[in-house]
Structures are given as C-alpha cells and as structure tokens.
Amino acid sequence: MTPPARRTPPATAAEARLLLVEDDDVIRNTVRMLLERYGFTVSTADDGLTGLEMFRETDPDLLLLDVMLPDLDGIGLCRRVRELSLAPILMMSARGDALDVVAGLEAGADDYVVKPCESAVLVARIRSLLRRASFTPADAGAGNGGQVDSAVLAFGDLTVDTRGMEVRRAGEVVALTPTELRMLLEFAGSPGVVLERRTLLSRVWDHAWHGDTRVVDLHVQRLRAKIGADRIETVRGFGYKLRR
Incomplete structure (x- = not known):
C-alpha cells in the first residue's frame, strides 16, 4: 500500500x-x-x-x-x-x-x-x-541545541534526511506522522543518550504538562514498528535512547 x-x-x-x-x-x-x-x-x-x-x-x-x-x-x-x-x-x-x-x-x-x-x-x-x-528542517535537532551534524543521519539501514524531512529504512520511505518524525529527530540528534519520558513530552508535544506518560510509550511503540523494534532501547527507570 x-x-x-x-x-x-x-x-x-x-x-x-x-x-x-x-x-x-x-x-x-x-x-x-x-x-x-x-x-x-x-x-x-x-x-x-x-x-x-x-x-x-x-x-x-x-x-x-x-x-x-x-x-x-x-x-x-x-x-x-x-x-x-x-x-x-x-x-x-x-x-x-x-x-x-x-x-x-x-x-x-x-x-x-x-x-x-x-x-x-x-x-x-x-x-x-x-x-x-509545520515542523521544518530548521527545527531538526531542537533537542540538541538546534544543531545537527549532517543533513542525512545514518543508523545502520535507517537514514534520516533532516532537510528533506524524509526517513528511509533499507532504501524504502517510512511514512511517519509529524509526531513520530519529531520524536525520531529528537533521538537522532542525541544518539546513545537517554531521553526521559517527561523530556520527550516537553520537546515533542511542545508543551509542559503533567499528564500520563503513556502517550510517549505508545508513540515509541509505533515508531519501533516502523523503523525496527531494536532501534530504540528502553532504559528501565529512565527512558529511551536510540542505538548508535
């Protein structure tokens, strides 16, 4: 499809x-x-x-x-x-x-x-x-001080084009919602760094709130289904990180 x-x-x-x-x-x-x-x-x-x-x-x-x-x-x-x-x-x-x-x-x-x-x-x-x-290429890597080292970030067979706002897995385009894309860019901007759930709530959902962090967990689950289940690692008691 x-x-x-x-x-x-x-x-x-x-x-x-x-x-x-x-x-x-x-x-x-x-x-x-x-x-x-x-x-x-x-x-x-x-x-x-x-x-x-x-x-x-x-x-x-x-x-x-x-x-x-x-x-x-x-x-x-x-x-x-x-x-x-x-x-x-x-x-x-x-x-x-x-x-x-x-x-x-x-x-x-x-x-x-x-x-x-x-x-x-x-x-x-x-x-x-x-x-x-309306997320733009200039916003990519916002969680990393607004800086990205390269227009195209590669993690194994996963590539993230931060200018073209396109994600590919094994050469095939991955259709991500704006929320999923923004979450992936947060991870990609800090590979190997643990991001707490409330940090992701603040950065990805764009507002500070004390709501249920299940919204983060379910989006991580959806993102894993699209980019690979082992790509995002759970760090129990802390949050998640993108494997280098």
Whole structure:
C-alpha cells in the first residue's frame, strides 16, 4: 500500500481547517463555537461514518475525534484516517479510561484530552499539533541545541534526511506522522543518550504538562514498528535512547 503523502500545513490558525466528530449536540456545538472564536474553520459530524466521508471531502488539517461514536467509533475512524493521511489527530475521551487512551494512541492518534476539558488546554493542544505538523528542517535537532551534524543521519539501514524531512529504512520511505518524525529527530540528534519520558513530552508535544506518560510509550511503540523494534532501547527507570 502506498504510504500517505506528507501534507502542506496551514501557515496560521486562521487558515487551519478542523474536523470535529462528536455525537453529543451540546458538546459539538460548544466546541465548534469555541474554536471558531480562536480563528479556526470547523466542520462537524455526529457519527463515525459521516466523519469519514467528510474527512475524504474536506481533507482537514487536524481532526478531533470523540471515542464513543455511533456507526463507527472514534478508534475505528482513527485507523481508517491513518490509512489515508498523516494529518494530526486529537482524541477526546469522556472517561479518560486507560483502555480508551491506549487504543486511541495505538490506532494512530497524536494526543488526547479528557472531557470536559478547559478551553485553554484544548486550544493549546490543537496549536501544538499544528506546529508539529509545520515542523521544518530548521527545527531538526531542537533537542540538541538546534544543531545537527549532517543533513542525512545514518543508523545502520535507517537514514534520516533532516532537510528533506524524509526517513528511509533499507532504501524504502517510512511514512511517519509529524509526531513520530519529531520524536525520531529528537533521538537522532542525541544518539546513545537517554531521553526521559517527561523530556520527550516537553520537546515533542511542545508543551509542559503533567499528564500520563503513556502517550510517549505508545508513540515509541509505533515508531519501533516502523523503523525496527531494536532501534530504540528502553532504559528501565529512565527512558529511551536510540542505538548508535
């Protein structure tokens, strides 16, 4: 299957087109009006199948998906979207249930919030995801003082082109989401150095928060599946490091 193409992100929030899929009328309309006040263009759907159809029609810059949806739930919708697109996905869970969080991240979501969520937190998460999607070559190696020693970094059969924002494994292009790419660049900027989970939360998710570090663990798991399970080593009690 052809990997999803990398997207051209919006230049400003006012240009960002969001798709909100939420079955609760009150929550859907409240969140839509909130986001529109912040300058976003928001399309909405009240079930998973309609959301999938609207995604195909509108090609949004970011998706907000409720977990519990009729017809096609948010987890299934997230998987279907990930087959077609690398657009950022923010999952919304009413319970903050551990299984919801894990399932959403495993399905390809970039981040999650628990409803009800403060307006400032929701907007900050969205802006963070959009910034991540507009990640540029100048940002590569941000965790290493913004410096990279070479445009193309090689780790065995894995190459990371920090200018072209392209990753290849054994010569084949690896389709990474913006979050996965930014995480890999953090590791590649400091090979052999242990990065703590909260360090990765701060650098990759672009904001300091005291949330569940499972978001890091699940992204490492997804990254390993794409670049090689033995490429990123777990250092128990500390974090992760990229093998030299």
